[in-house]
Amino acid sequence: MSGIGSALLPQGSIRTEGFTPPGPADFDLPPIGGDFGTFHAFGQEFVLGVTKPMLQLVLSAVLIFGFFYLASRKRAMVPGKLQFVGEEAYGFVRNSLGRDIIGTHDYQRFVPYLFTLFTFILLNNLFASIPFIQFPTFSRSGMVYGLALMSWIIYNVVGMKKHGIGGYFKLQSVPAGITGPILLLLVPLEFMSNIIVRPVTLALRLFANMFAGHLLLILFALGGEYLIVEMSLAYAPVGVLAWVLFLAVAFLEILIQFLQAYVFVLLNAMYIQGALADEH
Numbered sequence: 001m002s003g004i005g006s007a008l009l010p011q012g013s014i015r016t017e018g019f020t021p022p023g024p025a026d027f028d029l030p031p032i033g034g035d036f037g038t039f040h041a042f043g044q045e046f047v048l049g050v051t052k053p054m055l056q057l058v059l060s061a062v063l064i065f066g067f068f069y070l071a072s073r074k075r076a077m078v079p080g081k082l083q084f085v086g087e088e089a090y091g092f093v094r095n096s097l098g099r100d101i102i103g104t105h106d107y108q109r110f111v112p113y114l115f116t117l118f119t120f121i122l123l124n125n126l127f128a129s130i131p132f133i134q135f136p137t138f139s140r141s142g143m144v145y146g147l148a149l150m151s152w153i154i155y156n157v158v159g160m161k162k163h164g165i166g167g168y169f170k171l172q173s174v175p176a177g178i179t180g181p182i183l184l185l186l187v188p189l190e191f192m193s194n195i196i197v198r199p200v201t202l203a204l205r206l207f208a209n210m211f212a213g214h215l216l217l218i219l220f221a222l223g224g225e226y227l228i229v230e231m232s233l234a235y236a237p238v239g240v241l242a243w244v245l246f247l248a249v250a251f252l253e254i255l256i257q258f259l260q261a262y263v264f265v266l267l268n269a270m271y272i273q274g275a276l277a278d279e280h
Helices: 003-007 052-073 081-102 107-129 141-163 165-173 183-230 233-276
Strands: 037-041 044-048
Touching: 052 081, 052 107, 081 107, 081 233, 107 141, 107 183, 107 233, 141 165, 141 183, 141 233, 165 183, 165 233, 183 233
Parallel strands: none
Antiparallel strands: 037 044
């Protein structure tokens, strides 16, 4: 802070130039082992390299495969602990997110995708709460848009295969039972909502929750440390309170991490069901 700015500070006010608040830059992790070069697009510079979120995606796939391989290797009528956990997780997705949403006639062929999607998102969300990792993979929007695009392709292709291209777009754009000039307004809105906007909102919901939650944790952790270590003892109780809030938010984040994985897969099942339905 400049000398003029310091002179204008009221007596007893707090100088904050020593504390750098967390922001989006904290999510731009540097490449591991150096970068492979840079390129410019859309007025920004992009660095080519392997980053921590990329490694987390690979790690999560290996861990999920390894766990369910071990859980199913020695299947028995009376399941062991691993088999029990694996069967409960599969049954949860199969019944509550597959059969109950898509319907008993079509759900079974989509269960492998829904189950893989749920476990993959859940573990990558939980990485934010696992010591020494402590970074939510899907706080990077590019990762989430990849999942949303894959889901968008699946439910649209499924709908087109059942109804034909023209029939599917009619199903998604023309509300059942509506006729007259009002269709000039409703058809573009339905098309935008069901075809264009869905993958964007699907991705943003997961990304925004993971991003905001991790940013809040960083703020409470670093803010509490700064108040206790750098400020006078008078601010130490506030710093301790910030750490208490950090712990409370950390436990809340575990619940949110599960809910966001559940909601993402739930919406996928609903979109598939809507694509297969004869009319809305």
